[in-house]
Amino acid sequence: MSGSGRIRIVVADDHPLYREGVARALADDPGIEVVGQGEDAGSAVALTHQLKPDLVLLDLSMPGGGGIEALRCIRAQDAPPKVAILTVSEDDDDVMRALKAGAAGYLLKGIGSRELVAIVKDLARGLTYVSPTLAGRILNAMREGAARKAPNPIDDLSKREEDILRLVAEGQSNKEVGLALDLQEKTVKHYMTSILQKLHARNRVEAAVIARGHWKT
Numbered sequence: 121m122s123g124s125g126r127i128r129i130v131v132a133d134d135h136p137l138y139r140e141g142v143a144r145a146l147a148d149d150p151g152i153e154v155v156g157q158g159e160d161a162g163s164a165v166a167l168t169h170q171l172k173p174d175l176v177l178l179d180l181s182m183p184g185g186g187g188i189e190a191l192r193c194i195r196a197q198d199a200p201p202k203v204a205i206l207t208v209s210e211d212d213d214d215v216m217r218a219l220k221a222g223a224a225g226y227l228l229k230g231i232g233s234r235e236l237v238a239i240v241k242d243l244a245r246g247l248t249y250v251s252p253t254l255a256g257r258i259l260n261a262m263r264e265g266a267a268r269k270a271p272n273p274i275d276d277l278s279k280r281e282e283d284i285l286r287l288v289a290e291g292q293s294n295k296e297v298g299l300a301l302d303l304q305e306k307t308v309k310h311y312m313t314s315i316l317q318k319l320h321a322r323n324r325v326e327a328a329v330i331a332r333g334h335w336k337t
Contacts, residue, residue, distance in 0.1 A: 125151070126151055126152055127151060127153065127175060127240065127241065127244045128153050128155045128172075128173040128174045129146060129152060129153065129154050129173055129174065129175050129177065129240065130154075130155060130156040130157070130158065130164065130167045130168055130171060130173045130175075130177070130201075131146070131154060131156075131157050131158070131176075131177045132157070132158035132159070132161075132163065132164035132167070132177065132178050132179060132182065132187075132190065133158075133159070133177075133178075133179040133182065133206070134159050134160060134181075134182045134183055138229070139157055139159070139179075140157070142177065142206070142236070143157055145233035145236060145237070146236070146237060146240065148233075149237045151241065152237065152240065152241075155171045155173055156170075156171050156173070159183075160182050160184035161182050161183065161184035161185040161186060161187065161189050161193075162184040162190075163184075164176065164178055164182070164187075164194070165193045165194055168194045168197065168200075169197060172199075173201050174201055174202065174244050175201055175203070175204065175243055176194055176201055176202075176203045176204070177204055177205075177227075177240075178190055178191060178204070178205055178206065179205075179206060179207055180205055180207035180208075180214060180218070181207070181209070187205055188217055188218060188221055191203050191205070191218065191221045191222060192221050192222070195221065202225075202243050202244065202246075203222065203223055203224060204223060204224055204225030204226070204227060204239075204240075204249070205218045205223050205225065205226045205227065206227045206228075207226075207227075207228065207229060208228065208229045208230075210228065210253065210254060212254075212257055212258065215250065215254055215258055216258065219250075219258075219322065219323065219325050219326055220322045220323070223325070224243050224248050224249070224325065225239065225243050225248060225249040226249070226250045226251060226254065227239060227251055228251045228253065228254070231251070242291070245291060246291045246292065246293055248324070248325045248328055248329075250325075250329065255329065258329065273318055273319045273320065273330070274319070274330070277315060277318060277319075280301075280311065281311055281315050283301060284297055284301065284308060284311050284315065285327060285328075285331050286331065286335075287301070288315075288324055289327075289328040289331040291328075294308040294309055294312065295308075312324070312327075315327060
């Protein structure tokens with residue numbers, strides 16, 4: 121975040137009217153600063169590298185390779201920011217591709233400005249988000265995939281792994297988990313590798329979705 125404590129954001133979308141509307145809605149909040157706007161995948165990657173924002177919002181269907189390609193390039197940068205997809209696509213494959221590529225959030229463009237601001241702040245704090253209309257379908261798809269490999273993947277976790285996963289599902293970083301459980305950060309990373317393997321999850325976002333779905337039932 122900036123010295124003022126505001127969340128610094130880059131918005132990338134090839135539709136100027138929509139992009140500028142999103143930027144205005146975010147900038148109206150005193151806790152958010154829109155530091156750059158891009159119109160394609162290349163400009164999104166370049167602006168991220170140049171401006172070092174806290175969060176990047178990417179449209180899925182942009183010229184220059186699209187939002188997924190931009191997401192991969194941004195996540196490959198040194199100390200990458202959090203990245204969320206903001207799109208009209210409700211296709212399950214698009215959601216899964218975004219999560220696999222490292223997206224912290226998947227938002228649909230029908231979202232209201234107040235909700236967008238609230239979600240952006242949650243993402244900046246380390247939480248994850250998938251639009252509710254999609255989350256159930258994605259969770260079911262992941263459960264079906266996991267069921268083919270392990271009937272009850274959560275049950276395969278050790279007590280320590282379960283404790284760690286609960287904190288991760290709450291949005292805590294490896295460092296925060298380590299402090300809460302009196303573990304070194306590298307030890308938490310080791311446990312997370314084991315957790316992802318046991319849950320057959322590609323990343324922390326998928327693991328958190330699986331955990332939340334399991335513990336709500």
